[in-house]
Amino acid sequence: MKKVLVMIIVLCSLKSMAQCVQCYSDFTFVPGTNASVLGTNTHAAWHSSLAFGYQSTALGIYSVSIGKNVNVSNTSFAFVRDIAASAMNSMIIGVGYTSSSIMTDDIQKSIMLGVYNSQPSIIIRQMSMQDLPANVGIGTIEPKQQLHINGNTLISGTNKSFLFANTSTFEGEFGIQYNDDGLNFFLPNDGTPTNYLVFVNDDGNIGFGKNNPNERIDVNGTAKATKIIASTSIQAASLNVVGLSNIGSLQVSGNITFSALSGESSKAIVVDTNFYQLLISPYRELLRIVDIEKDSVIYHSAIIKYYEIGSVN
Incomplete structure (x- = not known):
């Protein structure tokens, strides 16, 4: 008997019409054909629409509105x-800023997600043809690429790499990873940074072909440059200058210091030199040049002083 009474109460509360279902409450109505409502101040206004919650309105055909202060247009979901x-074929899930500053998806064929804001945090949007993948925007409603982030990005964890590839290989063909106190640009090997193309250390030093660079630029290999400008000094175990054909090809504004060359201090070794191309300025003794003849190890020394351009005897 109790079960029968319960069923009667439920049937009385749920008014079933030919083309709609409605749970009664103040200002709740279903003028749409095959529409349904549930809650307070809900409104399902068009064919096969559904409105649940408080002040929830489904105005368009096949639209679904669930929650508080939610409004939906044609074939959309909120x-x-x-x-x-408000746009056709759109979907929005989230919480707006206030009841007077709501978050709105007004872009057709899009999905928006957001929390406590009048603008969405994430949008998935079809930007071009049907057979192309949709673009995902974070912090923007107009993503230009498949992933478009307007703002900062934080990558954390033990495997924090960007891998690039033209194929679907897991390890990729080029990688960027924060590793060993620096940012490493590397060629992946099974997804791990086992080599170093360019390494930017935390202290600002840059290594080419090595990690943990000791200088601002630390090259593990041969470096080639059209021009090198040093404001203080250039230090090298050996310095080989080739291809000097004109006066002024090798320019030094300060002093050149040679230390213990061939067992002699303050001497420079010049192979097959033409002394008439040597420019010495200012006019005073700068250094002693030792000429090593190519065919025999015979040393000829000369003091260069008071000459700007001229031969040396």
């Missing part, structure tokens, strides 16, 4: 609070 889907 869920949670203070949001609206």
